Amino acid sequence: MLGPGGYIAKPRGELHAMWNAGPTPARIIEIISPAGFEHFFREVAELIAAGPAAAGDGGDLVERYGLEFEEPDWLPAIVERYGLTT
Template identity: 50%
Template sequence: MPTTPDAVLTVVAPGEGDVVPIPGFGAILKLTSMTTGGLVSIVEHPFPVGAITAAHRHTREDEHSYVLTGEIGFRSDDDEVVLGPGGVITKPRGQLHAMWNAGREPGRILEVITPGNGFENYFRELGELLTSGVSGSRPGGPLHESAEFAELAAKYGLTYATPDWLDDVVRRYGLSPATH
C-alpha cells in the first residue's frame, strides 16, 4: 500500500484531539494534514440540539461525514437525507451543503476531508475570528458581511450562500443557524 513520505504514525485516543471552540458548533481536530502528508484531515463536530451549519461550498476538497451519535440531517444541492449512527454521506466539492441536528438529542459526526490541504486550520481561524469581537454570529448576518470573514472564506476556497431551501429546513426541524 503506498504511503506518503510526510505521513507519520499518529494515535488519537478516544476523547483526545485539539478542541477548537466555535460558538454554537465546535470542532475537535483528530488528524491534521501535517500528520497525514496532506492526504486527509479528520475533524469531529458536536451538533447540539437545534444546530445547523451555514450553507457553504468547498472548491478544493470533498467532505465525507460519518454519523457517530444522534440524527444528523444533510442537504447537498438538491439532495436531503437524515442519517443515524453509522450512516455516511459524501458531499462533493462544488455542491452547496449544510448539516444539522435533526433529532432531540446531541449528535456528533466525524468529518473526513480529502485532500487534507490544511483545511482543518479553517476551524481554528474561524474560532479565533468569532471570539475576537467581530460582530454577528448567524449566517447572512453581520459576520458573513464582514471583510474579515470574507477574507477567511476566500483563503480556504469557501463560498457561503442562503439557498431557497434553507428557511424550509430551519422551520421543519426548529433550528437555530450557526456560523460554520
C-alpha cells in the first residue's frame, strides 16, 4: 500500500490492479512513457460518456492499443482481503 506522496513503478506489459484502499478520496498522477497511451484513457472516457450504446466499441479500442485484459489468479484473494466491490 502507498501512503500520501508515495509512488510505484508499473513496467509496461505487467498485469496489475489499482484501487483506493481507504475512505479518503485519492488522486493519481500517471506518467506514461513513451507517449501515446494516454489517448486510451481519453477514448475510454468518451465511450463512457456516449452511454451503453457505445459499449461494443470497447473491444476495438482494446485491440487498437494492443491491450490484454485478464483476471490474474491472485485477484480473488485481494478482493476478499480488502472487501473490494465493483
